[in-house]
Amino acid sequence: MYKEAYERWLAFPLEDADLLPELENIRENDEEIRDRFAVNLEFGTAGLRGVIGAGTNRMNIYTVRQATQGLAAYLKEQKAEPSVAISYDSRNKNVAFAEAAAGVLAANGVKVYIYDTLMPTPALSFAVRALHCDAGIMVTASHNPAKYNGYKAYGPDGCQMTTESADAVYAKIQNSDIFDDVKHIPFAEGLAAGSISYIEPSVIADYYDNVKKQSVRPGVCEGAGLKLVYTPLNGTGNLPVRHILKEIGIDDITVVPEQEMPDGNFPTCPYPNPEIREALQLGLDLCKQTGADLLLATDPDADRVGIAVKDGDDYKLLTGNEVGVLLLDYICQARTEAGTMPKDPVYVRSIVTTSLADEVAKSYGVTPIKVLTGFKYIGETVLHLEQKGEEERFLFGFEESYGYLAGGYVRDKDAVVASMLICEMAAYYASIGSSIIEQLQRIYGTYGTYLHKVDSFEFEGLAGMELMKALMASLRREKIEEIGGCAVVMLEDYATQMTTDFTTGTQTAIDLPAANVLIYHLDCGASVIIRPSGTEPKIKVYYAAKADTPAAAETLQKKLAEGARDLLGL
Missing domain, CATH: 3.30.310.50 (Alpha-D-phosphohexomutase, C-terminal domain)
Structure with missing residues (x-):
C-alpha cells in the first residue's frame, strides 16, 4: 500500500516545488519510501508534528490541508459559523503551512483570523480568547531541530485541544482522502473575499497589557541598572520580549546578533532549545564580554525561557525546576507583602516537576495542584477555576521543561510574561543587596x-x-x-x-x-x-x-x- 501511495504522489501535480525532487531521489530506496508513506502523521492533543518533506508521514501543505479539513468538518458540526485564529513562528515553511490551513478553513465556511507576521504561541492562545474563536492553530515545532515543523490545535478556551476533541478531529481526517476530499482556496482569494482577515494591532496591544498586569512589584526595574543579554534563538520572541522589557524600564539589553533574526535553519545550534547549553553558548560568551547580570533565551515559538545568572566571575545556568521554584517563591512573597494574595490560592505543576515547589507553596498557604505532563492540563485547571468564578485563585503554573505562566489571560506557557517576571525578580533581589543565586541557596538551606x-x-x-x-x-x-x-x-x-x-x-x-x-x-x-x-x-x-x-x-x-x-x- 505504501508503494501505491508513493506512486500516486509522484503522479500528482504537487504545488510545492521541493516535494517532487525529494520523491524522485528515493525512487529506489524502499526504506525511505516506507518511512514516508507506510503511516500517516497522527493528529493528537498536540496536533501534528513531523519532519518537513513529502509523504503522509511528513509535514507538508497536503498533510496540513488534510488535518485542517478534519478540523473544519469537526467545527462545522459544533457551530454554523465557526471561526479560527492562526499564528506561526520562524520555522521553515511557516507561512506556507499557515496559509494552507487558512485556505482550507475559508473554503469550508470557517472565518479565519491570522497574524500578519510571526507571533509567539501565547499570542495565539490570547487571540483565540480575545476574538471568541472556536479553535486556534499554531504552526510550530517548538524547540525541535530545523528539519521539523508542526501544527498545534487549540480549543475555544485558548488551551491546547482536549483529547476528546483531538480524537474527533482525527476521525474526520482518517475518513478523508488527502487529495480528493480537501476543499481549499488560495489565501489571497480568502483575503479579498473577507473570509480571511488579519488580526488587528489592538489585539497585540491587549496581549501586552495583560502581560504587564502580572507584575507583582511594578516599577522595580526602573532605574535598577539591570544589564541583560537576550537571545530569541532565531525565533519569535525578539520583538515581544524586548517590547515588554522596555515597557517595564529595562533599557540595557544586548541581543545575540547571530540569533536575533528569524531563521528556520537555526544555523548556530542544532537544537534551538533553551534547556541545552549549546543553544545558549553565544549568549554566555556575550555575557562575559558585556558583564551582564542575566541571560535570557526564548525558544522559537517563545513559550519557554531559559536563563543564566551571574555567579562570581562566571554564569550559572538554572534549570526549569529552579526557575519555577524561584518565581513561585518571588510571586508569593511579593503578593503576601502587598496584601494581594487571593483567598485559597493555588499553584499548578506537572507530575514530572519538582516537589520542592509544593514545600515552598505550602509555606505561604498556597495549595499545590498536580496535573499530567503537558501545559494544557495547567490551562484546563485555570479554566475550571474560571468556570467557578475563582480564576483569581491561580497564582502560577509551571513545568520543569522551562514553561511558566502567571495569570489566566492565556492558557499556555508564556515566555514573554516569564521573561518580565524573571527580570523583575533579578532587579528586586539586587535592590535589597541579594541575588537570584543567593535566594536559591536560601531555599535549599530551608528545604534541602x-x-x-x-x-x-x-x-x-x-x-x-x-x-x-x-x-x-x-x-x-x-x-x-x-x-x-x-x-x-x-x-x-x-x-x-x-x-x-x-x-x-x-x-x-x-x-x-x-x-x-x-x-x-x-x-x-x-x-x-x-x-x-x-x-x-x-x-x-x-x-x-x-x-x-x-x-x-x-x-x-x-x-x-x-x-x-x-x-x-x-
Whole structure:
C-alpha cells in the first residue's frame, strides 16, 4: 500500500516545488519510501508534528490541508459559523503551512483570523480568547531541530485541544482522502473575499497589557541598572520580549546578533532549545564580554525561557525546576507583602516537576495542584477555576521543561510574561543587596538540596517508535525492585491509574487521566520517572535526588542515571 501511495504522489501535480525532487531521489530506496508513506502523521492533543518533506508521514501543505479539513468538518458540526485564529513562528515553511490551513478553513465556511507576521504561541492562545474563536492553530515545532515543523490545535478556551476533541478531529481526517476530499482556496482569494482577515494591532496591544498586569512589584526595574543579554534563538520572541522589557524600564539589553533574526535553519545550534547549553553558548560568551547580570533565551515559538545568572566571575545556568521554584517563591512573597494574595490560592505543576515547589507553596498557604505532563492540563485547571468564578485563585503554573505562566489571560506557557517576571525578580533581589543565586541557596538551606536532571533517548523512524512501545511494555511486565542501588518502595503507573506501595502491598487509584508514565519512588528519598515524549520520538527519564549537600545529590543522581540506562538496555 505504501508503494501505491508513493506512486500516486509522484503522479500528482504537487504545488510545492521541493516535494517532487525529494520523491524522485528515493525512487529506489524502499526504506525511505516506507518511512514516508507506510503511516500517516497522527493528529493528537498536540496536533501534528513531523519532519518537513513529502509523504503522509511528513509535514507538508497536503498533510496540513488534510488535518485542517478534519478540523473544519469537526467545527462545522459544533457551530454554523465557526471561526479560527492562526499564528506561526520562524520555522521553515511557516507561512506556507499557515496559509494552507487558512485556505482550507475559508473554503469550508470557517472565518479565519491570522497574524500578519510571526507571533509567539501565547499570542495565539490570547487571540483565540480575545476574538471568541472556536479553535486556534499554531504552526510550530517548538524547540525541535530545523528539519521539523508542526501544527498545534487549540480549543475555544485558548488551551491546547482536549483529547476528546483531538480524537474527533482525527476521525474526520482518517475518513478523508488527502487529495480528493480537501476543499481549499488560495489565501489571497480568502483575503479579498473577507473570509480571511488579519488580526488587528489592538489585539497585540491587549496581549501586552495583560502581560504587564502580572507584575507583582511594578516599577522595580526602573532605574535598577539591570544589564541583560537576550537571545530569541532565531525565533519569535525578539520583538515581544524586548517590547515588554522596555515597557517595564529595562533599557540595557544586548541581543545575540547571530540569533536575533528569524531563521528556520537555526544555523548556530542544532537544537534551538533553551534547556541545552549549546543553544545558549553565544549568549554566555556575550555575557562575559558585556558583564551582564542575566541571560535570557526564548525558544522559537517563545513559550519557554531559559536563563543564566551571574555567579562570581562566571554564569550559572538554572534549570526549569529552579526557575519555577524561584518565581513561585518571588510571586508569593511579593503578593503576601502587598496584601494581594487571593483567598485559597493555588499553584499548578506537572507530575514530572519538582516537589520542592509544593514545600515552598505550602509555606505561604498556597495549595499545590498536580496535573499530567503537558501545559494544557495547567490551562484546563485555570479554566475550571474560571468556570467557578475563582480564576483569581491561580497564582502560577509551571513545568520543569522551562514553561511558566502567571495569570489566566492565556492558557499556555508564556515566555514573554516569564521573561518580565524573571527580570523583575533579578532587579528586586539586587535592590535589597541579594541575588537570584543567593535566594536559591536560601531555599535549599530551608528545604534541602533538590537536584533534577532529565535524560532523553531518541528513537527515530517507525522502528524507533516500535522499540519505544516495547520498552515501556517491558517495564510494566517486570517488577523493578531497584534502580541505582536504591530499592523501589512505590510505583505510580498512570496507564493503569494505580499506585502500588511495595512496603504494604496496598494499591490506590490515581485520580488523573490515564497516561503512559511510570514513577518509581525509592527508599533513598529519590524518584525516577520514565515516559515517552508526547511530541518527539524520545523516551524521557527524569531523576529527582534530594540530599543534604549538592555533592551528595549529584552523586545520587548519577547512580540513578546508570540504573535507568540499565533498565532500558541503553
